[in-house]
Amino acid sequence: MPRPRLEIADVFRNYGPAYRQVNAGHVSLPQLKVMSAIEACRSEALGGHVAGCAKCGHHHIAYNSCKNRHCPKCQGPAARDWMEARAEDLLPVEYFHVVFTLPAEIARIAYWNPRSVYGLLFRASAETVKTIAADPKRLGARVGxxxxxxxxxxxLTHHPHIHMIVPGGGLSPDGTRWIACKPGFFLHVRVLARLFRRLFLDGLKDSHRAGQLTFFGDLDHLAQQDTFAQWLAPFRKTEWVVYAKPPFGGPEAVLAYLSRYTHRVAISNHRLVSADADTVAFRWKDYRIKSGDRQKVMRLSTVEFIRRFLIHVLPDGFHRIRHYGLLASSARKTNITTIRDLLGVQHAEQPHTPEPESEIITLTLREPCPCCGGQMRIIEIFRRGQKPMSRAPPREQAA
Structure with missing residues (x-):
């Protein structure tokens, strides 16, 4: 994949200083850290090394990556490593993709309270699936x-939602049987949506009562508990959106999906079209169009583009990938071994791991020389702000 001619880093380097100055006091510390990390990523500012081929003598410079989870250039290698670990957990069963979405009005509360509301979104959606799946009238099984x-x-608008990957079945309550769901069908989305609505709204009300929510602007009046309860009431009667896609076509399809979604950032470098001090243009997909070409080009003021990118910066230490039920980290290996025994599968299948559809998968020392296939070795290391002594063409890659 060729290097994009325009990157988010270019926008931040050229117009970020002015944005920070104009919005001083309105940009959070995590957002400032993300801007600085992306600006410095794979540049002399972070140092790097010079790699040389032991066979043909080819040299290249590898600048260090920032490894920030919001950086478009750093997610390809991270996704690859994550997928290799997850491939060992795949089961020879159908997998389903379920999406839980918040109403736009509720999402506005998440805008000011990301840690509380996003955490609740995780918990409520997971509890919904576990509860409905455990119902003997539905699946009657413990799922992951x-x-x-x-x-x-x-x-780049604010649209919080959960993408959930669920194996099509689960363990019986006593753990002695694997209970498979009906072929091509997991659980009724309307039943899921109604329980999700109740669990989320109850949790949101509890968070308000515990003083964990703050409100600003035209939502300031919701700080009063009675007012907030009245404001929430209509949402208990509206239909919430839970969407279940058809099952994947096998383990390779599951990994292909995960490569696109687990380490995705708000916008990739390859979607950028142009940028200057006034306007940033980028490609986007208009899902309101039911048929035909959905691809369009959106033009935002540079200030608005940076603002929209930064609203998707997660709080420090907040995990955006989580495992629940049978796949919870504490018992995942034991549960997977048990399920494989019940299914008569002795060893995990090792499907081909697709390359993540993200930024460039960079050349590292575990990969051969691009010229002759020989082994690449580090011949020089240079620190932050230093320049390499060896002369070699720089490459956009992580060290």
Whole structure:
């Protein structure tokens, strides 16, 4: 994949200083850290090393990456490593993709309270699936799931939702049987949506009562407990959106999906079209169009583009990929071994791990020389702010 001619880093380097100055006091510390990390990523500011081929003598410079989870250039290698670990957990069963979305009005509360509301979104959606699946009238089994938080729409708008990958079945309550769901069908989305609505709204009310929510602007009046309860009441009668996609076509399809979603950031470098001091243009997909070409180009003021990118910066230490039920980290290996025994599968299948559809998968020392295939070795290391002594063409890659 060729290097994009325009990157988020270019926008931040050229117009970020002015944005920080104009919005001083309105940009959070985590957002400032993300801007600085992306600006410095794979540049002399972070140092790096010079790699040389032991066979043909080819040299290249590898600048260090920032490894920030919001950086578009750092997610390809991170996704690859994560997928290699998850491939060992795949089961020879159908997998389903379920999406839980918040109403736009509720999402406004998440905008000011990301840690509380996003955490509740994770818990409520996971509890919904576990509860409905455990119902003897439904599946009657203990299930597991992997949940991924996305906070954006294609136009960089604030749109928090959970992508959930669920194996099509679970363990019986006594753990002695694998109970498979019906072929091509997991659980009724309307039943899921109604329980999710109740659990989330009850949790939101509890968070308000515990003083964990703050309100600003035209939502300031919701700080009063009675007012907040009245404001929430209509949402208990509206239909919430839970969407279940058709099952994946096998383990490789599951990994292909995970490569696209687990380490995705709000916008990739390859979607950028142009940028100057006044306007940033980027490609986006208009899902309101039911048929035909959904691809369009959106133009935002540079200030608005940076603002939209930064609203998707997660709080420090907040995990955007979580595992629940049978796949919870504490018991995952034991549960997977048990399920494989029940299914008569002795060893985990090792499907081909697809390359993540993200930024460039960079050349590292575990990869051969691009010229002759020989082994690459580090011949020089240079620190932050230093320049390499060896002369070699720089490459956009992580060290």
């Amino acid at each position: 799931m992997t949940s991924v938080l996305h906070t954006w729409g294609s136009a």
